[in-house]
Amino acid sequence: MNSVHQIIYAKWLMTCEPNNKVLENHALIIHDGVIKDILPSKEVSLHYQSNEVHEYSTHAVMPGFVNTHTHLAMSFFRGLADDLSLMDWLNNHIWPAENAWVREEFVYDASLFAMAEMIRSGTTCFNDMYFFLQATARAADVAGIRGRIGITVIGFPTAWAKTSDEYIAKGLEFYAEYKQHPRIGATFAPHAIYTETEATLIKIRDLAEKHNLKINMHIQETADEVNQSMSQTKLRPLRRLNDIGFVSPRLIAVHMTQIDEEDLEIISAQKPQIVHCPESNMKLASGSCPVTTLQKLGINVALGTDSVASNNDLNMLAEMRSAAYHSKLITSNPEALNAYEVLTMATLNGAKALGIDHVTGSLSKNKSADFIAINLDEIETLPVYHPASQIVYAASRSQVTDVWVAGKQLMKNRVLLTLDEGELKKKAHYWFNKINQS
Amino acid sequence: MNSVHQIIYAKWLMTCEPNNKVLENHALIIHDGVIKDILPSKEVSLHYQSNEVHEYSTHAVMPGFVNTHTHLAMSFFRGLADDLSLMDWLNNHIWPAENAWVREEFVYDASLFAMAEMIRSGTTCFNDMYFFLQATARAADVAGIRGRIGITVIGFPTAWAKTSDEYIAKGLEFYAEYKQHPRIGATFAPHAIYTETEATLIKIRDLAEKHNLKINMHIQETADEVNQSMSQTKLRPLRRLNDIGFVSPRLIAVHMTQIDEEDLEIISAQKPQIVHCPESNMKLASGSCPVTTLQKLGINVALGTDSVASNNDLNMLAEMRSAAYHSKLITSNPEALNAYEVLTMATLNGAKALGIDHVTGSLSKNKSADFIAINLDEIETLPVYHPASQIVYAASRSQVTDVWVAGKQLMKNRVLLTLDEGELKKKAHYWFNKINQS
Numbered sequence: 001m002n003s004v005h006q007i008i009y010a011k012w013l014m015t016c017e018p019n020n021k022v023l024e025n026h027a028l029i030i031h032d033g034v035i036k037d038i039l040p041s042k043e044v045s046l047h048y049q050s051n052e053v054h055e056y057s058t059h060a061v062m063p064g065f066v067n068t069h070t071h072l073a074m075s076f077f078r079g080l081a082d083d084l085s086l087m088d089w090l091n092n093h094i095w096p097a098e099n100a101w102v103r104e105e106f107v108y109d110a111s112l113f114a115m116a117e118m119i120r121s122g123t124t125c126f127n128d129m130y131f132f133l134q135a136t137a138r139a140a141d142v143a144g145i146r147g148r149i150g151i152t153v154i155g156f157p158t159a160w161a162k163t164s165d166e167y168i169a170k171g172l173e174f175y176a177e178y179k180q181h182p183r184i185g186a187t188f189a190p191h192a193i194y195t196e197t198e199a200t201l202i203k204i205r206d207l208a209e210k211h212n213l214k215i216n217m218h219i220q221e222t223a224d225e226v227n228q229s230m231s232q233t234k235l236r237p238l239r240r241l242n243d244i245g246f247v248s249p250r251l252i253a254v255h256m257t258q259i260d261e262e263d264l265e266i267i268s269a270q271k272p273q274i275v276h277c278p279e280s281n282m283k284l285a286s287g288s289c290p291v292t293t294l295q296k297l298g299i300n301v302a303l304g305t306d307s308v309a310s311n312n313d314l315n316m317l318a319e320m321r322s323a324a325y326h327s328k329l330i331t332s333n334p335e336a337l338n339a340y341e342v343l344t345m346a347t348l349n350g351a352k353a354l355g356i357d358h359v360t361g362s363l364s365k366n367k368s369a370d371f372i373a374i375n376l377d378e379i380e381t382l383p384v385y386h387p388a389s390q391i392v393y394a395a396s397r398s399q400v401t402d403v404w405v406a407g408k409q410l411m412k413n414r415v416l417l418t419l420d421e422g423e424l425k426k427k428a429h430y431w432f433n434k435i436n437q438s
Numbered sequence: 439m440n441s442v443h444q445i446i447y448a449k450w451l452m453t454c455e456p457n458n459k460v461l462e463n464h465a466l467i468i469h470d471g472v473i474k475d476i477l478p479s480k481e482v483s484l485h486y487q488s489n490e491v492h493e494y495s496t497h498a499v500m501p502g503f504v505n506t507h508t509h510l511a512m513s514f515f516r517g518l519a520d521d522l523s524l525m526d527w528l529n530n531h532i533w534p535a536e537n538a539w540v541r542e543e544f545v546y547d548a549s550l551f552a553m554a555e556m557i558r559s560g561t562t563c564f565n566d567m568y569f570f571l572q573a574t575a576r577a578a579d580v581a582g583i584r585g586r587i588g589i590t591v592i593g594f595p596t597a598w599a600k601t602s603d604e605y606i607a608k609g610l611e612f613y614a615e616y617k618q619h620p621r622i623g624a625t626f627a628p629h630a631i632y633t634e635t636e637a638t639l640i641k642i643r644d645l646a647e648k649h650n651l652k653i654n655m656h657i658q659e660t661a662d663e664v665n666q667s668m669s670q671t672k673l674r675p676l677r678r679l680n681d682i683g684f685v686s687p688r689l690i691a692v693h694m695t696q697i698d699e700e701d702l703e704i705i706s707a708q709k710p711q712i713v714h715c716p717e718s719n720m721k722l723a724s725g726s727c728p729v730t731t732l733q734k735l736g737i738n739v740a741l742g743t744d745s746v747a748s749n750n751d752l753n754m755l756a757e758m759r760s761a762a763y764h765s766k767l768i769t770s771n772p773e774a775l776n777a778y779e780v781l782t783m784a785t786l787n788g789a790k791a792l793g794i795d796h797v798t799g800s801l802s803k804n805k806s807a808d809f810i811a812i813n814l815d816e817i818e819t820l821p822v823y824h825p826a827s828q829i830v831y832a833a834s835r836s837q838v839t840d841v842w843v844a845g846k847q848l849m850k851n852r853v854l855l856t857l858d859e860g861e862l863k864k865k866a867h868y869w870f871n872k873i874n875q876s
Contacts, residue, residue, distance in 0.1 A: 076821060079824055079832065082776070083762075083773050083777060113817065121818075282763035282764070283763060283766060283831070285767065285770050288767065311831070312828070312831035318756070322763065325717065326767070328721060328722075329723065331723070332725075333723055334521060334523045335521050335522065335523070339521060379551065379859065379863065379866075380555055380558070380751055382551075382866035382867070383514060383517075383867065383870030383874075384517070385518050386517055386520070389517035390517050390750070396835055397818070397836075398836035428820040432821030432822070435821075
């Protein structure tokens with residue numbers, strides 16, 4: 001009889017791998033923050049005992065969501081400017097607001113607020129791109145969530161850094177500081193091809209190789225971006241990036257709503273990671289990432305919400321549903337991107353994109369205990385013929401009752417355990433009053 | 439000083455008409471189930487007093503949603519068969535299940551269950567199309583919700599009726615029985631052109647005129663439907679319906695995902711009501727209703743969820759968001775269908791489609807007190823720059839705290855007042871066990 005830290009009983013275990021197996025009345029055995037075993041509930045008492053037992057008797061227990069593209073500290077700009085085109089929205093609303101408000105304290109408060117929203121909707125791992133990286137990391141440390149924080153590099157000055165070299169230097173300081181952290185790490189995050197010089201991109205390419213870091217970047221988010229590149233260089237952004245050796249499995253290409261045959265050839269050959277952000281792309285009318293075409297080519301496609309300023313939430317449950325609807329609509333095929341496929345995109349594929357699928361992204365032995373419980377015994381998700389269908393097509397974020405990262409419980413029966421909801425709301429009101437009255 | 443039944447204080451009143459006005463710190467004065475006055479909160483005590491005062495101090499108070507296309511009693515088929523094409527889904531899954539299970543008791547239980555879901559997500563009025571009309575009406579009577587129940591006519595036998603004449607005769611009995619009901623009424627609901635004869639449609643046309651009833655019908659839901667009509671008659675379904683005088687403001691044309699220039703001419707001339715069901719249409723990959731094109735022609739476009747078997751919920755908040763995303767995507771215009779427009783589609787336009795906009799659909803003097811309160815003081819919807827944006831793009835159904843129909847409170851702080859949630863869940867499990875084991 002083995003004594004273990006936690007035993008988690010579940011009505012349904014959505015393992016995600018192998019083959020999206022759904023195990024009914026099974027248990028997770030957790031020790032030292034790691035999944036040690038998965039077995040039928042009725043066999044648990046033959047092998048394991050624990051002082052900490054959790055019964056999710058009407059719940060689906062599944063890997064936490066991996067939100068593979070976010071700008072967390074924009075959470076206090078939620079709903080500031082809607083129903084506008086990307087460049088109008090950026091130039092006339094978002095960048096001026098950022099210029100006025102984005103400082104260390106703001107980034108900490110807004111990121112912590114975003115993490116509360118993520119935990120409350122079942123996200124256990126994020127991939128961020130913003131400024132004041134240590135502020136975001138401190139927030140993630142407090143919240144207990146897992147994350148990758150982008151070393152943002154953008155070709156104009158902000159309160160965080162003035163030049164590309166300063167962005168890179170500050171980013172590398174952050175990387176060194178958090179190199180040993182069990183949950184938090186760095187990626188490179190050049191903003192976009194239209195805000196960088198080729199020289200800076202080549203420098204980032206070499207540094208990313210040296211430190212073995214992923215590079216995530218907005219690429220071909222809109223037709224405007226492609227057209228601008230074509231008129232300046234006669235080449236599409238992805239082609240230009242490929243020409244400098246930027247396109248590889250190390251690259252996390254975010255959005256990719258404009259893909260032509262030449263792009264598909266590059267993608268097929270170089271196998272970058274792709275992040276689909278359907279709600280942001282639909283809301284800003286940016287275009288459509290051809291997810292099922294990419295999947296047929298064996299490309300790893302993950303899912304991200306983008307920021308709440310263009311979504312307007314960080315809800316991966318809703319993002320899954322939108323991804324399924326979006327793919328069925330653009331392919332005219334109702335079988336495209338079924339519930340199991342979209343669950344995998346929102347979990348395991350995100351971990352793969354970040355290169356941490358040996359740690360998280362599925363319920364598998366020896367992976368970190370990063371999981372969530374979704375109560376399906378609600379009016380809105382009964383009856384349950386297929387739990388994956390109910391999760392993707394009917395459940396709402398309020399049905400996520402419990403969230404765990406690395407064996408630590410972050411939410412219990414809808415109550416946040418690492419964060420103070422009342423304090424977070426006060427901060428939101430504090431910043432709203434400053435921003436709204438300016 | 440007037441003594442009134444209820445005074446409702448709201449942080450924000452989303453009136454919907456005129457001009458989508460948002461009133462901050464205003465109150466609704468309710469007497470005998472009707473909105474008697476709307477005035478600034480601080481002026482209330484000068485004019486009104488009441489023994490029943492409700493303070494929605496962090497809420498948006500808005501007209502309840504009008505779900506303009508539903509098949510409520512399919513709620514126990516939620517998630518039975520997903521990720522399939524319309525005809526496969528209908529022929530091989532839904533119609534066999536209906537054939538096996540749809541009887542009076544089933545329709546009552548499943549409709550009541552659906553009404554609980556609707557109330558919990560802020561819907562105060564529905565437009566249904568199903569069988570065993572009295573069972574649905576009895577459920578609506580118990581639930582306290584407002585609704586229109588379709589006199590379904592379909593060209594094959596069911597447990598409800600064997601022939602078109604029997605469907606019509608039973609429907610007219612229902613109509614007569616509920617003619618004087620304050621909240622419940624009838625429409626005609628021929629299922630679709632491919633399940634009816636022209637003779638039956640002409641009969642329905644004349645009866646609808648005689649009794650002044652709306653006619654709602656699935657029209658041009660898929661390309662298959664249009665192609666089948668073209669190959670049989672060389673005419674599109676809408677053209678055939680127009681040729682028999684079926685297309686008029688009396689007609690509620692549901693789906694209309696296939697619209698060509700000839701259709702637009704007919705629609706412009708005859709001004710039918712159109713119901714857009716974006717989630718069902720995307721999930722079944724049926725096609726796209728061109729909402730903004732129709733709006734520019736001055737056509738009234740309302741919003742419906744369709745049944746949970748193809749959605750998979752009855753959540754009008756999510757349907758609004760999907761409608762906005764869908765229109766922006768298919769028009770490549772991020773300004774298409776903004777938050778205010780989609781709020782109006784989901785409320786007032788539904789009431790207009792049903793011909794009851796003198797009774798419900800907006801917060802206006804002398805309309806019925808059919809309204810909901812949505813708490814925006816949650817992590818997911820803070821801060822609030824524009825309440826309409828937060829409602830459409832960020833709020834979830836669990837933020838609907840209170841629901842009122844005709845001055846009667848149906849939900850208070852998330853607790854159903856007319857229905858027993860525990861009993862409803864037991865019924866869902868009871869029917870699940872029967873259906874799943876068969």
